[in-house]
Amino acid sequence: MTRTLSGLILAAAVAATLAGCNQQTEVKSDMPPLPASATAPVVYAKDVHSYAQPQIARVKHVDLDLTADFNAKTLSGTATLDVTAEPGATQIILDTRNLDIKAVRGPNGPLQYQVGAADPILGQPLTVTLPAFTAGETLKISIDYSTRPDAAALQWLTPAQTAGGKLPFLFSQGQAILTRTWVPTQDSPGIRQTYSAKITVPDTLKAVMSAEMLTPEGETGSNGTHSYRFRMTNPVPPYLIALAVGDLAFAADGTRTGVWTEPSKLEAAKAEFAEMGQMVDAAEALYGPYRWGRYDLLILPPSFPFGGMENPRLTFATPTVVAGDKSLVSLVAHELAHSWSGNLVTNATWADFWLNEGFTTYFQNRIMEAVYGNARAQQERVLGWDSLQEQLKTLPAADTRLHLDLTGRDPDEGMTDIAYEKGAALLETIERTVGRERFDAWLKGYFERNAFRPMTTELFLQDIRANLIKGDAALESRLQLDAWIYQPGLPSSAVAPTSDAFVAVDNAAKAFFADRGPASAIPWSGWNTQQRQRFLQWRPAGLRDGADWLTNQQLADLEKTLNLKAEGNAEVVFGWLQLAIAHRYEPAVPKLQTFLTSMGRRKFVLPLFTSLWAEGDWGRPIATRIYALARPGYHPVTATSVDALVGAPKG
Ligand code: BES
Ligand code: ZN
Numbered sequence: 001m002t003r004t005l006s007g008l009i010l011a012a013a014v015a016a017t018l019a020g021c022n023q024q025t026e027v028k029s030d031m032p033p034l035p036a037s038a039t040a041p042v043v044y045a046k047d048v049h050s051y052a053q054p055q056i057a058r059v060k061h062v063d064l065d066l067t068a069d070f071n072a073k074t075l076s077g078t079a080t081l082d083v084t085a086e087p088g089a090t091q092i093i094l095d096t097r098n099l100d101i102k103a104v105r106g107p108n109g110p111l112q113y114q115v116g117a118a119d120p121i122l123g124q125p126l127t128v129t130l131p132a133f134t135a136g137e138t139l140k141i142s143i144d145y146s147t148r149p150d151a152a153a154l155q156w157l158t159p160a161q162t163a164g165g166k167l168p169f170l171f172s173q174g175q176a177i178l179t180r181t182w183v184p185t186q187d188s189p190g191i192r193q194t195y196s197a198k199i200t201v202p203d204t205l206k207a208v209m210s211a212e213m214l215t216p217e218g219e220t221g222s223n224g225t226h227s228y229r230f231r232m233t234n235p236v237p238p239y240l241i242a243l244a245v246g247d248l249a250f251a252a253d254g255t256r257t258g259v260w261t262e263p264s265k266l267e268a269a270k271a272e273f274a275e276m277g278q279m280v281d282a283a284e285a286l287y288g289p290y291r292w293g294r295y296d297l298l299i300l301p302p303s304f305p306f307g308g309m310e311n312p313r314l315t316f317a318t319p320t321v322v323a324g325d326k327s328l329v330s331l332v333a334h335e336l337a338h339s340w341s342g343n344l345v346t347n348a349t350w351a352d353f354w355l356n357e358g359f360t361t362y363f364q365n366r367i368m369e370a371v372y373g374n375a376r377a378q379q380e381r382v383l384g385w386d387s388l389q390e391q392l393k394t395l396p397a398a399d400t401r402l403h404l405d406l407t408g409r410d411p412d413e414g415m416t417d418i419a420y421e422k423g424a425a426l427l428e429t430i431e432r433t434v435g436r437e438r439f440d441a442w443l444k445g446y447f448e449r450n451a452f453r454p455m456t457t458e459l460f461l462q463d464i465r466a467n468l469i470k471g472d473a474a475l476e477s478r479l480q481l482d483a484w485i486y487q488p489g490l491p492s493s494a495v496a497p498t499s500d501a502f503v504a505v506d507n508a509a510k511a512f513f514a515d516r517g518p519a520s521a522i523p524w525s526g527w528n529t530q531q532r533q534r535f536l537q538w539r540p541a542g543l544r545d546g547a548d549w550l551t552n553q554q555l556a557d558l559e560k561t562l563n564l565k566a567e568g569n570a571e572v573v574f575g576w577l578q579l580a581i582a583h584r585y586e587p588a589v590p591k592l593q594t595f596l597t598s599m600g601r602r603k604f605v606l607p608l609f610t611s612l613w614a615e616g617d618w619g620r621p622i623a624t625r626i627y628a629l630a631r632p633g634y635h636p637v638t639a640t641s642v643d644a645l646v647g648a649p650k651g
């Protein structure tokens with residue numbers, strides 16, 4: 001059955017009416033109709049990170065009616081779930097963590113429910129006894145609940161933590177399994193759900209979500225509140241349900257792209273991402289239609305724990321990518337690419353995270369190549385490859401396989417360069433082997449055939465064998481797919497990328513670091529950010545952990561000559577601070593403190609604390625002191641990671 005546009009609007013209107021709306025706003029959907037692949041039956045993979053049993057009863061739609069209370073730091077209200085169940089099913093199991101459940105209701109009154117024992121990673125199963133139903137019926141189950149102030153997905157920012165300094169801010173981060181800390185649903189990436197929401201916030205603030213905005217201006221409510229309505233008519237994995245509330249302004253950029261952020265940051269953000277529309281066009285030209293209507297970017301306050309998060313229609317991003325010179329825009333290419341790899345074709349479980357991130361990293365580089373040219377894309381490929389080489393040295397061999405076993409572990413542990421860079425390297429290898437034209441045709445078809453469906457490593461192998469390899473035994477053996485996926489490390493077919501622009505950098509690095517030349521000989525001002533990153537990452541071969549290889553005098557020369565005290569590009573600052581910590585270079589500690597207390601991006605924060613920790617008597621007291629200052633500003637995702645290393649500050 002193909003769904004028409006008017007059918008979608010009607011469905012959303014019915015859903016909204018059933019959810020108890022008193023005011024109906026007709027908004028024409030800009031989302032294309034769903035392809036047949038969206039509704040074909042799904043075989044659910046076993047997800048060790050969810051209590052759900054979707055083969056018995058599953059959630060199809062989530063309707064939220066929530067009020068944000070910035071004093072209590074809670075979201076409270078009702079989640080109404082559309083549920084379908086197999087004949088004879090007596091219960092549905094949902095995922096929750098740290099929620100206060102007040103009541104569960106069916107169409108005819110209260111339903112029995114039970115909240116199970118809490119697992120520190122998975123949270124608690126919420127088992128609801130189903131009312132009587134007829135085969136094929138959609139049941140509506142309403143859960144009255146409230147989040148806790150320490151809900152792990154949510155960060156409630158004080159005005160001081162925002163750019164404006166006057167109003168509070170709230171944002172959510174669902175991936176991997178944190179949506180259950182603010183929405184009681186089946187929180188497994190293989191169980192796609194449509195959603196709608198009414199979010200009530202103080203009058204001074206605006207709510208945005210990873211969905212179509214039905215009431216851009218909001219509707220006036222009681223007690224100085226405004227309500228905003230949203231709908232997502234494409235079925236999405238629940239980790240993509242996202243919300244932000246704050247003093248937000250919007251600047252359009254072209255017809256289907258634009259930027260949201262705090263008013264004082266809008267102009268800079270708009271200028272930085274002026275090529276967003278071109279990126280979407282380039283992505284579509286490569287791998288088929290963009291299926292989500294608009295593509296907007298939300299630049300969050302600096303505590304956002306990730307670089308970016310591919311929430312549909314509205315990528316969430318750290319302000320550290322607004323560098324002023326477009327040097328870090330590949331983050332947008334990455335999150336945009338997830339609109340295909342991740343949001344359309346989704347890892348069925350977190351064991352196959354590489355299907356999201358590896359495909360996306362490959363696709364990101366293709367978008368960069370199309371919009372900014374091959375030289376830039378190649379530089380970024382090399383930086384990614386280098387980072388992979390470093391991680392391969394330290395990860396346990398079992399965790400260097402693409403398909404992971406995460407049983408009993410936090411899915412966050414799969415967030416390594418293996419998924420991103422080894423995954424991308426596999427696709428680069430296939431591309432090189434079969435030629436770009438053939439590879440692109442396959443990849444475009446892969447997204448089309450599997451749109452809105454969960455993907456496993458096994459299904460990927462089936463697809464590529466059926467549609468690309470097609471029984472060619474010589475090709476099969478050259479590709480070494482099983483070795484890439486199921487064996488540790490990199491197979492012999494992997495080829496390191498190279499960049500001409502790095503030749504001069506490597507020469508200058510050798511002259512300064514190894515041959516102890518003056519910093520004035522480094523042609524720094526002629527280099528772009530990627531070249532600067534490459535320079536600062538240079539390490540002598542065979543360096544022992546903890547061994548100094550520069551003198552304090554050399555570091556001071558470098559710091560002064562390259563003006564590193566005043567450096568503002570977060571990637572360059574990060575590279576410099578890593579170098580400084582490795583040498584226990586005291587003069588860089590104030591910059592380190594400023595950096596760690598001014599943003600909460602885990603990719604920067606955790607490695608810096610880890611490096612400090614590795615410096616024993618010198619680094620640990622510094623880490624403890626700075627962490628006590630920084631931790632109150634961090635999102636739970638970042639704080640939890642650093643707690644495991646430094647320990648939570650007492651008191
Ligand atoms: N989806 C990820 C972020 C993520 C992964 C959050 C796993 C939670 C669990 C996002 O697309 C991502 O990879 N972000 C990167 C940026 C990118 C340019 C590599 C980041 O945040 O650093
Ligand atoms: Zn990603």
